[in-house]
Amino acid sequence: MKKTLCIICIITLALTMVNVMSCATFSFHATESRQVPDDFLGISPDRSPLQEKDYALLDELGVTWTRRTLRWSGVEPEPGKWNFDYWDKYVDNGKAAGKKLLITLGFDNPYLYKDRKEHRDLTEKELPFFLEYVEKTVLRYKGRVDAWEIWNEPNLHFWRGSDVHFFDLAKAAAQRIREVDPTAKIVSAAFWRTPKKFIRGMFETGAMEYVDAISFHPYALNPRGAVKLYDNLVKILDDYGFKGEIWSTEVGYPTSGVYPTRVNEKNFPGHIVKTIAGLAARGSKTVIWYELQNDNNKGQEPSKLNSEAFFGIVYPDLSYRNGAYAYRLCARYIAGSEYVPAQNIPQFITALFFRSKGGNILILWSEKPLKAQLVIDGGIVPYVHSIDSSAPPLSAPDALTITHTPIFLTWEGDAAGFQLIYPLINKNQ
Numbered sequence: 001m002k003k004t005l006c007i008i009c010i011i012t013l014a015l016t017m018v019n020v021m022s023c024a025t026f027s028f029h030a031t032e033s034r035q036v037p038d039d040f041l042g043i044s045p046d047r048s049p050l051q052e053k054d055y056a057l058l059d060e061l062g063v064t065w066t067r068r069t070l071r072w073s074g075v076e077p078e079p080g081k082w083n084f085d086y087w088d089k090y091v092d093n094g095k096a097a098g099k100k101l102l103i104t105l106g107f108d109n110p111y112l113y114k115d116r117k118e119h120r121d122l123t124e125k126e127l128p129f130f131l132e133y134v135e136k137t138v139l140r141y142k143g144r145v146d147a148w149e150i151w152n153e154p155n156l157h158f159w160r161g162s163d164v165h166f167f168d169l170a171k172a173a174a175q176r177i178r179e180v181d182p183t184a185k186i187v188s189a190a191f192w193r194t195p196k197k198f199i200r201g202m203f204e205t206g207a208m209e210y211v212d213a214i215s216f217h218p219y220a221l222n223p224r225g226a227v228k229l230y231d232n233l234v235k236i237l238d239d240y241g242f243k244g245e246i247w248s249t250e251v252g253y254p255t256s257g258v259y260p261t262r263v264n265e266k267n268f269p270g271h272i273v274k275t276i277a278g279l280a281a282r283g284s285k286t287v288i289w290y291e292l293q294n295d296n297n298k299g300q301e302p303s304k305l306n307s308e309a310f311f312g313i314v315y316p317d318l319s320y321r322n323g324a325y326a327y328r329l330c331a332r333y334i335a336g337s338e339y340v341p342a343q344n345i346p347q348f349i350t351a352l353f354f355r356s357k358g359g360n361i362l363i364l365w366s367e368k369p370l371k372a373q374l375v376i377d378g379g380i381v382p383y384v385h386s387i388d389s390s391a392p393p394l395s396a397p398d399a400l401t402i403t404h405t406p407i408f409l410t411w412e413g414d415a416a417g418f419q420l421i422y423p424l425i426n427k428n429q
Helices: 007-021 052-061 085-096 127-140 163-180 196-204 223-238 265-282 322-333
Strands: 041-043 065-071 100-106 147-150 186-192 213-217 245-251 286-289 338-341 350-356 359-365 370-376 383-385 400-402 407-412 418-421
Touching (some): 065 286, 163 186, 163 196, 186 245, 196 223, 213 223, 223 245, 245 265, 265 286, 265 350
Parallel strands (some): 041 065, 065 100, 147 186
Antiparallel strands (some): 350 359, 370 418
16 A cells, blocks of 8 residues: 555445455454464565665564565666666565565556557557566566565556456466566565456466465454455465465555554554564465554654554664554464464454464453453463553463453463353352
8 A cells, every 4th residue: 555545445445344344244263273384474674775774674573475566667767778776785685684575567668659648558569668678577587586476456546457468467476477587486466455347357367377475465444354255365366276476565554544454553563463463374375564653753743644654563772662562462372373263262362373383372352341360281380562652471360351452361381171150159158
């Protein structure tokens, strides 16, 4: 999502999300065990210069992937005049820092048109020039960029041409990437939410023939909506027998502005934990958070109407917002773990359980406030981690107060058996 998101798109977003929230049968729990990849978490550093101190911050946060758009107009401002200096440095620095790079290819180029403006539409006439840009870019960074994504949100305002034109572009670009680098990881266009008709068109025109993974952006009013969007996408892909990966390449929530997805600062860390854990349990290959930085430092905030200025988990001076602690916690414990469905949990409590080497992670929340006792095999007492501060973990109390804010618990050892006792028995009776 970018600053040019129009009011019409905002209204559409608000209306369509009502349908997501209306599904009374939805359950946050996934029913099958799944391995969460070690390289599960990434971030969009669009507002960061990505200097040495920035990469040190990414290491501290547990970031594996970065995602950026390499604009065609930025490397060929005039016909035949190519300049990749900025991107050479970006790739060099990223690889030196040990990061995996997802590069998005787009958009059209103003030099193609008399008005010198982007039209966000490439017809058969302009397509060969776009494919030249694709070929030169992929060939230049062959073996160094870890995955290529073809266009950003073509079902939103980033593409203004016909669907058919885009299907032709997507297929031709993926084929050209495969010709230039047969081993390349190719990710589909990043869909905004789950546009059923558009995705079906991609499959039925052969535009998905060469891709290894599906990319989408589960922007929703809340984590429940984001995870439900993942389920919707799986249903569409099942119709076509797609067995590749699903990448959530943008997801996030602004803490101010006009977007209906905004969340207040107090609930921001909880939204991060629920969304990342929920998508991990569902089987998303990656989750790339949008985004790293706010526009301004604390106390220097811009217009409250500009939602795009408030997506970051850190400030430009690299100090943490409270969301950074939640992201870091998920990176440290969920990445590389195995999701295992929790058993015998009351239906009004969400319990997401992950098992890692020598450790266990349990995330609990409930929209109905209650008290419950967590009993772990062997009498193990778990630790409770703060999701919005750097406070050290504390031993869990005998009775947990479970609310809509997730409780993040860990304990060591192979013993994974546990039960949640509710309602609590009054021992004095």
